[in-house]
Amino acid sequence: xxxxDTVVILDFETTGLSPDGGDRAIEIGAVxxxxxxxxxxxxxxxxxxxxxxxxxxxxxxxxxAMLAEAAGNAEVMARFADFxxxxxxxxxxxxxxxxxxxxxxxxxxxxxxxxxACSMLLARRLFQAAPDYxxxxxxxxxxxxxxxxxxxxxxxxxxxxxxxxxxxxxxxGRCRLGEIPFELLYRISKxxxxxxxxxxxxx
DNA sequence: TGCCAGGCCCTCTTTAGGGCCTT
Numbered sequence: 001x002x003x004x005d006t007v008v009i010l011d012f013e014t015t016g017l018s019p020d021g022g023d024r025a026i027e028i029g030a031v032x033x034x035x036x037x038x039x040x041x042x043x044x045x046x047x048x049x050x051x052x053x054x055x056x057x058x059x060x061x062x063x064x065a066m067l068a069e070a071a072g073n074a075e076v077m078a079r080f081a082d083f084x085x086x087x088x089x090x091x092x093x094x095x096x097x098x099x100x101x102x103x104x105x106x107x108x109x110x111x112x113x114x115x116x117a118c119s120m121l122l123a124r125r126l127f128q129a130a131p132d133y134x135x136x137x138x139x140x141x142x143x144x145x146x147x148x149x150x151x152x153x154x155x156x157x158x159x160x161x162x163x164x165x166x167x168x169x170x171x172x173g174r175c176r177l178g179e180i181p182f183e184l185l186y187r188i189s190k191x192x193x194x195x196x197x198x199x200x201x202x203x
Numbered sequence: 204t205g206c207c208a209g210g211c212c213c214t215c216t217t218t219a220g221g222g223c224c225t226t
Contacts, residue, residue, distance in 0.1 A: 011225095012225090012226080013226070014225090014226050015226075016207095016208090016226060017207095017208055017209090017225070017226055018207075018208045018209080018226095019208090020208070020209090021207055021208070022207095023208095023226080026226095055226090056226065059226065060226075091225090092224085092225075093210090093223095093224045093225040094225090095208095095209065095210050095211080095224090095225080096208090096209085096210095096224075096225035096226075097225075099208085099209080099225095100226090118211095120211090120223095120224065120225085121211075124211085124212085132223080132224090133223075133224070134223090134224070134225095135224090135225090151226085193212080
């Protein structure tokens with residue numbers, strides 16, 4: 001197998017774009033990848049204690065009625081902190097999900113020790129010919145079958161996991177490494193774009 | 204009252220501006 005590291009790939013649905021501006025998580029979805037296989041899934045709605053906008057209802061398909069029946073953020077995020085444990089994390093445009101994860105966990109006094117990698121940054125370096133770097137575009141670019149609706153947390157995390165595996169496959173096809181550790185992917189995702197092809201050729 | 208993100212990346216750049224990506 002080309003990656004023996006276990007990673008948790010996650011996606012939040014939220015009330016808006018900025019936790020600093022008062023926005024909250026309303027759904028968390030995640031898959032655990034072990035040896036390239038999905039070995040765990042997590043999906044829960046959470047009630048942020050306020051109504052969400054009509055825009056968010058239509059964007060996510062998550063209604064105020066659905067959230068009214070959900071457990072509160074603290075209860076759900078505590079379960080999610082147990083799920084991620086000390087594994088490394090991945091999300092598409094991770095700077096967004098990391099802000100919400102940090103904010104929601106800070107509210108309940110929980111932390112995570114792993115590194116947080118971004119599939120969008122890695123795609124910009126490994127799929128430089130892609131037309132753009134939206135999750136849906138990259139999934140189609142990598143010829144990953146689409147069989148659900150984007151903008152729900154578990155589905156988007158499943159698609160991000162498949163994209164992550166497609167990038168692992170792409171990289172393993174371009175180098176001689178038998179196993180590609182998370183640390184290497186993380187390092188490539190932070191490298192200047194121009195230096196990536198030359199670096200990969202040395203592996 | 205009125206406002207409302209932020210990190211990355213490119214370029215007509217670095218004493219900056221604007222588009223992308225996430226909800």
